[in-house]
């Protein structure tokens with residue numbers, strides 16, 4: 001029998017198969033859907049991570065305190081923290097540290113930051129938000145966020161702020177526009193820029209922040225951001241910074257009281273974590289595919305058993321072993337393909353929801369449409385392959401049936 | 411003795427079939443020697459359990475003998491490999507079974523097309539052939555019906571059309587009227603007679619019914635796996 005005819009008979013068998021055999025393809029459907037969704041998530045993560053690496057890969061942050069545990073997500077949470085709890089001395093960064101850093105020729109820019117909470121109100125509506133004091137001369141060149149409107153802070157005006165996108169659009173009863181006045185800790189500040197992000201942050205010249213908040217000491221910093229001249233030197237520059245700061249702060253490795261983190265390192269740590277998470281999820285999806293394969297094999301064994309008589313008839317009227325083998329193998333492959341197709345559809349839908357499932361994490365924004373044609377082709381080939389593998393033994397059994405025995409079967 | 415040709419088509423030479431049931435061995439055929447000439451209409455008679463179906467299966471190359479040799483068109487079928495045997499069977503023998511043995515998910519037409527697909531006939535040629543055969547058996551208006559939509563007699567006619575699809579020399583019918591009432595059974599017998607008389611097919615029919623055996627030219631009687639009687643009816647073409 002010609003291959004096309006075998007395929008048609010295999011296809012008819014799929015069309016005529018019972019509900020029960022449709023249920024067994026569920027394993028393939030789930031497996032493929034999971035693989036599609038997870039690998040789309042993985043690609044999305046990688047893209048976001050590499051995008052942000054391109055952006056902030058040359059930024060290094062110095063913070064006071066040293067956590068020996070090491071944060072899983074590389075310094076997401078409590079900055080500083082840890083340190084030597086026995087001593088009562090508060091660990092800070094100050095002008096002398098900045099001075100040390102200025103002595104390192106590999107650094108292009110140095111920005112000093114403090115962070116606090118402030119009361120802010122606009123048109124009668126008020127609330128508490130985070131504020132970051134920054135060096136207005138430098139911040140605009142070192143930050144990785146971009147402006148939606150207006151300008152970054154500059155050295156000329158002290159009583160101005162740049163605010164986060166969310167604070168501008170939806171925090172107050174009305175949107176805040178450029179040149180509007182916000183009341184912060186009782187004083188008025190003009191909005192000169194609105195950031196292209198979703199935050200409620202306020203950025204203000206650091207000297208002004210010292211004046212409006214009560215719990216910060218002038219010239220003590222919560223963190224120092226530096227931009228290095230050449231991104232490729234990242235590791236050596238970090239080592240150099242650490243060495244110089246250790247000398248000036250009179251600490252050794254065991255009494256270290258500051259941390260140096262880089263965007264790149266954070267991202268790398270995060271992406272390593274995520275990719276191992278991804279691998280783990282893929283392994284689970286793989287198990288589901290194996291379950292699917294067993295399901296198909298089971299369907300095929302049942303189908304061969306049910307069709308024993310038909311196989312006998314086919315052999316009596318001229319069907320060769322090869323023909324029978326091919327029909328059943330193609331049938332199995334088609335079942336796999338159907339499972340794969342349904343899986344791809346579900347997987348694609350699921351990928352659309354993935355960003356909101358991992359919501360809250362900053363990388364989750366742009367993943368919607370990263371189901372590639374490639375992964376669909378791979379998924380379908382894999383499902384066909386699984387179908388073939390699962391069908392090999394049943395189809396071989398079918399082909400080896402002796403015509404007399406098969407015809408006697410009822 | 412009026413068979414026009416005497417070319418030997420089928421030759422069973424001291425054929426034994428012993429079913430191995432583990433502890434016991436059941437000898438279903440015990441040294442059967444038979445020669446069937448081309449163009450003959452043979453009825454194989456005998457009581458239930460006498461070995462008729464076993465003999466049919468061997469003649470139809472669906473099974474191989476335990477001992478002895480079967481020559482079909484002068485070829486020793488035990489020397490053919492599975493694939494050649496299947497094709498040889500498909501080309502040479504058309505089967506008609508007591509239970510019709512149609513494939514239920516296929517229409518009458520698809521059932522008749524199936525042997526032609528196995529023999530890799532050209533699509534158009536196969537279609538014309540199949541439709542003509544269904545017309546020949548009087549089902550020209552029911553070619554798209556499923557077996558379940560046809561009566562027993564109609565199903566048996568589809569199976570006759572199928573047995574003729576590859577234009578085989580031999581039609582092998584195992585109790586072809588066994589599941590039919592006497593009227594439809596008569597119709598089926600008439601078709602077989604026509605095939606014998608008008609198309610020169612060699613017909614080998616198994617039956618336990620002496621009334622049906624009367625239509626045949628040669629009658630072979632089996633008892634306990636052995637041929638006890640073999641004679642020719644006066645009937646001829």
Ligand SMILES: Nc1ncnc2c1ncn2[C@@H]1O[C@H](COP(=O)(O)OP(=O)(O)O)[C@@H](O)[C@H]1O
Nearest residue numbers: 429436438456457458459460461462463464465
């Ligand atoms: N596949 C088989 N396995 C074991 N015994 C069988 C098998 N087929 C037939 N027999 C036995 O062989 C004998 C002849 O059977 P069969 O050829 O079917 O006779 P008939 O068709 O004349 O009724 C019977 O005793 C039957 O039980």
Ligand SMILES: [Mg+2]
Nearest residue numbers: 459462463464
């Ligand atoms: Mg019988």
